[in-house]
Amino acid sequence: MKLKPYRIGYRTMKTALGAAIAIYLAQLIGLEYYVSAGILTILCIQPTKKKSVRAAFSRFVASMIAIAFAFVFFELGTYSPAMLGLMIILFIPVLVSLGFSDGFVSSAVILLHLYDAKNLTAALFLNEVMLMMIGFGTALLVNMYMPSIENKLASYREEIERLYSSMFKEITIYLRQGESDWSGKELVEAEKLLDKAKALAYQDVENHLLRHENKYYHYFDMREQQLQIIERILPKITALPVIVGQTQLVADFLEDLSEHVHSGNTAHHYIDKLERVKANFAAMPLPDTHEKFLAMADLNAIIQEMETYLEIKQTYKGFHNKKGLKAMPV
Structure with missing residues (x-):
């Protein structure tokens, strides 16, 4: 079987570099779930600068909405798989109606952190916000370089x-x-x-x-x-x-x-x-x-x-x- 020729492009290099930098920074300041900073960075690396900015904004807003949903369903309800499933059923239509559906995957990462912790404290909230700032911020930073066409x-x-x-x-x-x-x-x-x-x-x-x-x-x-x-x-x-x-x-x-x-x-x-x-x-x-x-x-x-x-x-x-x-x- 003949393999197709493949060339490593700028976007691939930026994705790898961005993920490594985000994980390093999150780990350096001692954040919980620090590897997720790399995931958030990967999700925000887009083909153009404007798309990256839109992606970062959409994912940040979606993640903040996810934290609000987690407080209502988990803290005022229960931390259970059934409650998590019910919340996602209601959460996705809200994102779609608000125009932030492309932020679901990144917000799901945050939701699963909260579900795993079983306790939404101020420290955990700050931890998740810092993960988002490092992840999305790193993606925007590395994506500022675009080769001239x-x-x-x-x-x-x-x-x-x-x-x-x-x-x-x-x-x-x-x-x-x-x-x-x-x-x-x-x-x-x-x-x-x-x-x-x-x-x-x-x-x-x-x-x-x-x-x-x-x-x-x-x-x-x-x-x-x-x-x-x-x-x-x-x-x-x-x-x-x-x-x-x-x-x-x-x-x-x-x-x-x-x-x-x-x-x-x-x-x-x-x-x-x-x-x-x-x-x-x-x-x-x-x-x-x-x-x-x-x-x-x-x-x-x-x-x-x-x-x-x-x-x-x-x-x-x-x-x-x-x-x-x-x-x-x-």
């Missing part, structure tokens, strides 16, 4: 721009020759890459406690809207009944666009160019056959779609280059 996001951005450039070049070839052997694979690749890129960009947002947005996420979202336009114009292009004079105007524009899908050109520049294309389009002779009329109608629809394509880009704030100037890829 800036380079990965930048590579996604460059690859998406390359795919868009390639698609426009293929469209240009079809407009000029009336045929093409393009498989459309770049379209599929772009869709998949945008999904991955947006997910990674969202993860970057979650790793900054005071940041609620990400420049790359907005960028990939903008590119996704543009991709929908490319998908809409492709059927119109492949359905052109004949090649007319106006086809060359659109082909020239798209060829120019394909060579400048990067961070050095403004959308406004190409909107101006598109206006000149529209003016030249209107100045050309009217169609003398039904097929030419249909072709011109489709080409006009393509021009309108490309105008929307550029307007979407124009509303995007853009990146800042090293000199602090906004870079606006088309």
